[in-house]
Amino acid sequence: MAKRKSKRLWIIILLLVVAGAAVVLSGWMRTPGSINTGDIISTFTVRQDDLVITVTESGNIKAQESTDIMCEVEGRGVEIASIVPEGTVITPEDVANSKILCQLNAAELQDTYNRELISFSTAKASYSEAQEAYIIQKKQNESDIAAAELAVEFGLMDLQNYLGESASQPLVEQVTREPNAPIETAVLLELLEDPNSLGGEASQMLKQYQNDILLAEGQLEKATDVLTGTQKLHDANYASDLDLKSAQLDVDRFRIQQESSSEALRLYKLYSFPKQTKQLVSDYHEAQRELERTIAQTRSQLAQAQAKLESTEASFNLQKSHVDKLERQIAACTIRAPSPGIIVYGSSADWYQRREDPIEVGDMVRRGQKIFTIPNSNVMGVELRVHESSVNKVMPGQDATVTVEAHPDMAFQAKVVKVAPLPDPQHGWLDPGVKVYTTYVVIQGSHDVLKPGMSAKVEILVEQLDNVKIVPVQVVENRAGKKFCYVATETGPKEREVRTGEFNNTFVEIISGLEVGEKVLLSPPQGIERRDASESKQPQKPASQETQQQDSAEEDGESLEEPEPDTDTSAT
Numbered sequence: 001m002a003k004r005k006s007k008r009l010w011i012i013i014l015l016l017v018v019a020g021a022a023v024v025l026s027g028w029m030r031t032p033g034s035i036n037t038g039d040i041i042s043t044f045t046v047r048q049d050d051l052v053i054t055v056t057e058s059g060n061i062k063a064q065e066s067t068d069i070m071c072e073v074e075g076r077g078v079e080i081a082s083i084v085p086e087g088t089v090i091t092p093e094d095v096a097n098s099k100i101l102c103q104l105n106a107a108e109l110q111d112t113y114n115r116e117l118i119s120f121s122t123a124k125a126s127y128s129e130a131q132e133a134y135i136i137q138k139k140q141n142e143s144d145i146a147a148a149e150l151a152v153e154f155g156l157m158d159l160q161n162y163l164g165e166s167a168s169q170p171l172v173e174q175v176t177r178e179p180n181a182p183i184e185t186a187v188l189l190e191l192l193e194d195p196n197s198l199g200g201e202a203s204q205m206l207k208q209y210q211n212d213i214l215l216a217e218g219q220l221e222k223a224t225d226v227l228t229g230t231q232k233l234h235d236a237n238y239a240s241d242l243d244l245k246s247a248q249l250d251v252d253r254f255r256i257q258q259e260s261s262s263e264a265l266r267l268y269k270l271y272s273f274p275k276q277t278k279q280l281v282s283d284y285h286e287a288q289r290e291l292e293r294t295i296a297q298t299r300s301q302l303a304q305a306q307a308k309l310e311s312t313e314a315s316f317n318l319q320k321s322h323v324d325k326l327e328r329q330i331a332a333c334t335i336r337a338p339s340p341g342i343i344v345y346g347s348s349a350d351w352y353q354r355r356e357d358p359i360e361v362g363d364m365v366r367r368g369q370k371i372f373t374i375p376n377s378n379v380m381g382v383e384l385r386v387h388e389s390s391v392n393k394v395m396p397g398q399d400a401t402v403t404v405e406a407h408p409d410m411a412f413q414a415k416v417v418k419v420a421p422l423p424d425p426q427h428g429w430l431d432p433g434v435k436v437y438t439t440y441v442v443i444q445g446s447h448d449v450l451k452p453g454m455s456a457k458v459e460i461l462v463e464q465l466d467n468v469k470i471v472p473v474q475v476v477e478n479r480a481g482k483k484f485c486y487v488a489t490e491t492g493p494k495e496r497e498v499r500t501g502e503f504n505n506t507f508v509e510i511i512s513g514l515e516v517g518e519k520v521l522l523s524p525p526q527g528i529e530r531r532d533a534s535e536s537k538q539p540q541k542p543a544s545q546e547t548q549q550q551d552s553a554e555e556d557g558e559s560l561e562e563p564e565p566d567t568d569t570s571a572t
Contacts, residue, residue, distance in 0.1 A: 041488065041493070041521055041525065042521070042522040042523065043488050043519040043520060043521055043522060044471055044472055044475060044519065044520055044522055045517060045518070045519050046469055046470075046471055046510065046514045046515065046516050046517060046518045046519070046520060047469070047470065047516060047517075048467055048468065048469055048470075048516050049467070049468070049470050049507075050464065050465065050466050050467065050468075051464070051465040051468050051470050051502060051503075051504065051507055051509055052461070052463075052464050052465075052504060053393070053461075053462040053463040053464070053465070053502050053503070053504050054459050054460060054461055054462060054504060054505075055386065055390045055393055055394055055459075055460045055462055056457065056458065056459045056460070056505075057384045057385065057386050057387070057390075057439070057457075057458055057460075058384060058455065058456065058457050058458070059382045059383050059384025059385065059439075059441075059455075059456055059458060060382065060383055060384075060452075060453055060454065060455060060456065061380055061381075061382060061404065061450050061451065061452055061453060061454040061455075061456050062375075062380070062381055062382065062383045062452055062453075063375030063376050063377065063379065063380055063381075063452050064376075064379045064380065064381040064417075064440070064442055065375075065376040065378075065379045066341075066373050066374060066375040066376060067338050067339045067341070067372075067373070067374040067376070068346075068370055068372070068373050069101070069102075069335055069338065069370070069371050069372040069373070069374070070367075070368055070369065070370055070371065071104075071332075071365040071366060071367055071368065071369045071370075071371055072328075072329070072332040072367060073104060073109070073329050073332050073333060073365075073367060074329065074367050075366075075367070076366070077364035077365060077366045078104045078105060078106075078109075078333065078364065078365060078366075079104065079105040079362060079363070079364055080102065080103075080104060080105075080359070080360070080361050080362060080363050080364075080365060081103045081104060081105045081361065082100075082102065082103040082361060083101070083102045083103075083359065083360070083361060083371075084101050084102070084343055085343070086343055086344065086345045087342060087343060087344075088101075088342070088343040089341075089342055089343075090337045090339070090340050090341055090342070090343065090374060091340055092340050094337045094340070095337045095338065095339060095340055098336040098337065099336060099337040100334060100335070100336055100337075101335050101336065101337055101343065101372060102335040102371055102372070103333065103334055103335070104332075104333035104334075104335070104365070105333070106329075106330045106333035106334075109326060109329050109330050109333065110330060112326060113323070113326040113327070113330060116319065116322045116323050116326060117323060119319050119322075120316075120319040120320060120322070120323045123312070123315045123316040123318075123319040123320075124316055124319075126312045126315065126316070127309075127312040127313055127315070127316035129312075130305070130308050130309040130311075130312040130313070131309060133305055133308065133309075134302075134305040134306060134308075134309045137301055137302055137305040138302060138305075140298075140301075141298030141299075141301065141302055144294050144297075144298055145291070145294055145295055145298055147294075148287070148290050148291040148293075148294040148295070149291055151287040151290060151291070152284070152287040152288050152290075152291050154287070155280070155283045155284035155285075155286075155287040155288075156168075156172065156284050158280050158283065158284070159171070159172070159277075159280040159281060159283075159284050160200065161200050161201060162200050162201045162202050162276060162277065162280050163191070163198065163199065163200050163202050163277060163280075164197075164198060164199020164200040164202070164203060165199070166197055166199065167191050167197050167198050167199060167200075167202075171183060171277070171281050172281075172284070175281060175284065175285045175288075179285060179289075183277070183278055183281055188273060188274045188277050188278075189269065189274075192206060192269050192273065202273055202276070202277070205268060205272075205273075206265075206268070206269075206273075209261065209264055209265035209268055210265065212261035212264065212265075213258060213261040213262050213265060215261075216254060216257040216258030216259075216260070216261045217258050219254040219257065219258075220251065220254035220255050220257070220258050222254075223247070223250040223251040223253070223254045223255075224251050226247050226250065226251075227244075227247040227248055227250070227251045229247075230243050230244050230246075230247040231244060231247075335371065335372075337374075338374070339374055339376070340374075341374035341375055341376055341377060342374065342375065342377070342452075343372055343374060344372065344373045344374070344375065344452070345359045345371070345372065345373075346359065346369065346370030346371050346372060346373060359371065375452050377446070377448070377450070377451075378446045379442070379446075380442075380443045380446075380447065380450045380452075381414070381417070381440055381441050381442040381443055382402055382414070382440070382441045382443070382456045382458050383438065383439075383440055384438075384439050384441065384456075384458050385424060385436035385437065385438055385439065386419070386436060386437050386439045387434075387435075387436055388423065388435040388436065388437065391419065391437045391439075393460075393462045393463075394416060394419055394439060394460055394462065395416065395419060396415075396416050396417055396418060396419065397415065397416060398415065398416045398460055398461060398462065399413070399414075399415060399460075399461045400413075400414040400415065400416060400441050400458050400459060400460045400461065401413065401414070401458070401459045401461075402414045402441065402443055402456050402457070402458050402459075403456065403457050404449075404450065404454045404455065404456045404457075405454070405455045405456075405457075406449070406451075406454055406455075407449055410449070412443045412444070412445075412447060412450070413443070413444045413445075414441045414442055414443045414444060414458070415441065415442055415444065416439065416440070416441050416460060417440050417441065417442050418439065418440040419437060419439045419440075420437045420438040420439065422437075423435040423436060423437055424436055424437070424438055441458055441460070463502060465501075465502060465509060468501070468509045468510075469509065469510040469511075469514060469515075469516060470507040470508065470509060470510065471485065471507065471508060471510055471514065471520055472506065472507060472508075472522065473503055473505075473506065473507060473508045474522060474523070475520045475521065475522055476498065476500060476508055477524060482497055483497065483498045483499065483500050483513075484496065484497055484498065485498050485513070485514060485520045485521075486520060486521040486524060486525055487514070487518055487519065487520055487521075488518075488519040488520070488521060492525075493521055493525040496513055496514070497513055498510055498511075498512065498513030498514055499511040499512045499513055
């Protein structure tokens with residue numbers, strides 16, 4: 001009986017509550033302006049507070065510095081003979097001891113190297129021989145040119161010795177000026193007419209011939225006088241016929257001698273002197289030509305020796321480059337530890353390749369193929385992709401906080417170092433229309449707990465505004481490029497145009513249109529007619545570039561999907 005009474009009591013109370021709510025609701029619908037809307041509608045009180053602008057994205061831990069070990073062996077490919085297991089830790093001691101990480105099969109390269117070494121030895125011998133031949137030819141050329149120059153000097157000395165320096169100078173100038181012009185005999189005879197201009201052997205010869213004539217003439221004159229005296233004595237019978245005949249013979253002999261000396265002088269002037277002079281001039285000129293021929297010949301011989309030297313040198317260098325290249329190729333078959341870190345196979349970066357064709361002993365690798373990657377765990381970072389709606393806010397130098405799923409209780413300080421200037425290429429139907437920009441963040445300090453490939457969340461601090469007016473982002477309504485809020489007043493909700501500034505996931509900055517302490521509705525009220533944006537009486541100031549970007553983003557429905565406000569926002 002008591003239970004029935006209690007049950008009836010609860011039913012009566014419930015009916016009274018429902019009836020009361022219906023009366024209140026009907027009354028509010030009939031006279032909306034007479035009820036305090038702040039008591040029945042959720043509102044937020046506009047307040048002055050700090051506003052932190054951040055961009056949060058997810059990515060993967062990645063070493064910012066790593067050593068890629070490529071195959072440097074040329075050719076169609078080389079077989080892996082041995083390789084350390086993936087995940088092997090390379091210590092500084094391993095680097096100091098040049099630990100072998102991978103050994104490639106170098107047998108074929110070694111055979112080729114042995115054959116090239118024989119050819120290299122032959123080319124080296126030919127090159128050495130050509131070097132010696134070039135030096136010998138160069139010295140021989142110097143000797144030949146010196147001999148030819150000495151012959152020219154001797155030819156000039158012979159000419160000057162025969163004619164004298166003053167008489168030979170015009171002839172030397174004529175030969176130098178006109179090498180092919182003949183020397184006129186008349187010019188030479190003019191030299192004989194002027195004894196003072198002539199010198200050397202020619203002058204002495206001329207004087208000798210002239211002295212012979214003078215001597216013969218004196219002897220003839222003396223013999224003639226003797227003959228005259230002898231004739232007188234013979235007529236007086238004081239001299240015999242023999243004495244007379246002897247005197248006559250002396251006269252005849254000296255006459256012949258005088259005539260012979262005169263003829264010798266004439267012949268010397270007419271033939272011997274011009275001939276000897278022309279011969280000496282010709283010898284001098286021929287010595288000059290021989291000097292020119294010697295210079296040209298030595299130049300040609302030296303050029304041939306130079307060409308042979310260069311040819312053998314080129315062959316030697318070519319063979320040497322082949323041998324050096326093979327030595328480098330053979331050395332490249334032994335891959336040693338370049339830096340400490342963890343061994344990561346080159347195929348591990350590609351999931352499909354790691355699954356279908358992992359690197360192992362017996363595989364063929366080609367030049368340029370990545371065999372290992374050794375990341376430097378001392379310099380770690382995060383590679384993330386920032387959505388296009390936030391990429392303009394992110395720039396190098398900004399501070400960031402990184403957390404990893406493996407250690408959610410740890411936060412790592414970082415900095416943005418690079419933002420890609422172009423969006424990542426789209427991958428077909430997996431992300432149609434989604435544009436993201438690859439961004440790199442470097443974690444400060446060294447942390448052993450961080451491993452490449454870990455999932456990480458990055459919160460980038462874009463800007464921090466101090467003491468600004470803020471409201472929840474959901475209270476702002478965007479229409480026709482303008483912003484509106486609904487303010488709770490004594491007469492009911494009133495629409496008001498506002499101007500917004502920066503915003504984050506929760507709050508937005510109010511530049512104008514609201515005052516601190518006013519209450520704004522957290523959701524648009526029902527039954528209130530919205531004014532067209534053009535009818536707003538609130539003057540609209542020019543918005544900043546970031547505000548215009550926010551307006552455009554909100555028009556696309558990208559920036560107004562915000563979470564519910566925090567519980568400490570004094571909402572009622």
